[in-house]
Amino acid sequence: MREDAPLPTEASVREALHDVIDPELGFNIVDLGLVYDVNIDGRVVDVRMTMTTPGCPAQGFIVSGVEERLAQEEGITGVFVDVVWDPPWSPRMMSPVAKAHFRIREE
């Protein structure tokens, strides 16, 4: 890592995580609303996220995908991913972009 690499921000982390998809729904985990929280301590990033369903067989791959993608960012030296089930995910958590993709009406 370059010493002068810019420190990560929540926006830069979320932007990077647009490259990680939920394979079944086929859409990125940020717009699906799976990323609940991003905390940054210097160059270490904590991601609090969920899955569309508990016990999802792809869970390990999605968590690993988040770690792999953020590890490619120059300013990040450590990534911790915490998978939580509260609150449970629902389609209401999707961004307007994802809702439009799935033709879900805004409530």
Add this chain to the structure above:
Amino acid sequence: MLTPTATDRISRWTPAIFACALGNFALAQALVAAGVRWAGVADLAAPTLAVVHLLTIGWITLLMFGALFQFVPVVTNSPLLSQRLSLGTLSFIELGLAGMVLGFFLLGSPLAALLPAGGSLVVIGILAGILNLAVPLARKRPLPLSARFIIAGLVLLFLTVSLGLAFALALTVPAAAQALGPMLANGVADHALAGLGGWFTLTAIGVSYELLPMFMLAPHERGAWGHAVFGTAILGFAAALLGGFESIKLFGQAAIGLAILLYLIDIARLYRDRKRRQIELHNQAAIGAFISLGIGLALALAAALSHGWTRAAPSLLFVVLFGWLSGLGLSQLYKIIPFLAWLARFGRRLGRGPVPRVQDLVNERSARYVFVAYFAAIAVGAAAAWLGLAPFLRGAIAVSLVATALLAREYRRAWRGHYAQTPRPAPVPGSPFHLPQP
């Protein structure tokens, strides 16, 4: 680096189980298309029994176990007891079924002993499967509705195979026939009801209550309606199988019919309330299976009201086995196999570069016509079975065999990443599945 828990929700033998199940289905279809008579429960010749058990044990039971080994860890968020037990289930069922089929064809000869011997191996395989699933189910509290259906289905599976083994002994061992004869007087009907209505249908209901909302983004909680389906079904099976009097058994059969009707209405509500307006092909094709279940229910009602079970049995058995259970299985495999293929081929690449979606591993346009042909063949076959037109029924099953073969080709293409737009990756070292990578 994937953690140890990353893949412990994956059933390593499920793709191999699906492959064997599809092979058994094709063999059963080929036997009927080649001339083995399709008949009802009142008129079962030995070759017909061989075909029926190829379908029920070799195809649908294996399909159910393959799906449950992957599905129960998802529902319970807990791994199977052992991946090796899954291999044990596959091996014992396949070996035992081969013995049973040979035993049926050799009834009357000394080699007919293959029937109970094979049946015993099938029971061992099934017990291994039940044990493998019971551990994650026992860990889960509270039990979701889908898991309750599955547990009820497994209990009825145990009853079904116990009765089946008793039949195998009675057919081949004279002393057993004398001892078990009175107990087995009503056994054929109970065996069929517990197997087709209980193990297969209750389990399919449980799995559908989890998979359909997940894939269609529909309300997952089925509320009072879902519990009414479960309660009515359990009451019905208890009365129909354990009731000592004919009137109690009839009440039980009526309750089972009501439970299926409630379930079909709930499925219609589920499709109506889905958030995902444009649904994928597997859930479109599943509608053919639900219609088949409705037709099966109507046939059963007509038979019950007219005391015409003998006439209705061939078409009822056909529409339930080929339309409802096989139709639902073939349609859901069109989603499950690409998903497993994605895990095997692309999961470890996520976050490192572009990966396809699961949906990119299939070509719905080419498969859509195959599903239409399959369900059209089921409609023709059901009518032919009802009217007693054996050549038309054989022709319909031949068409269903071709459709099954074409779908199997689509499954294989999905498994191999044939349709993926991103560069096809080489087999991934340490793939989570025990099925030869192409």
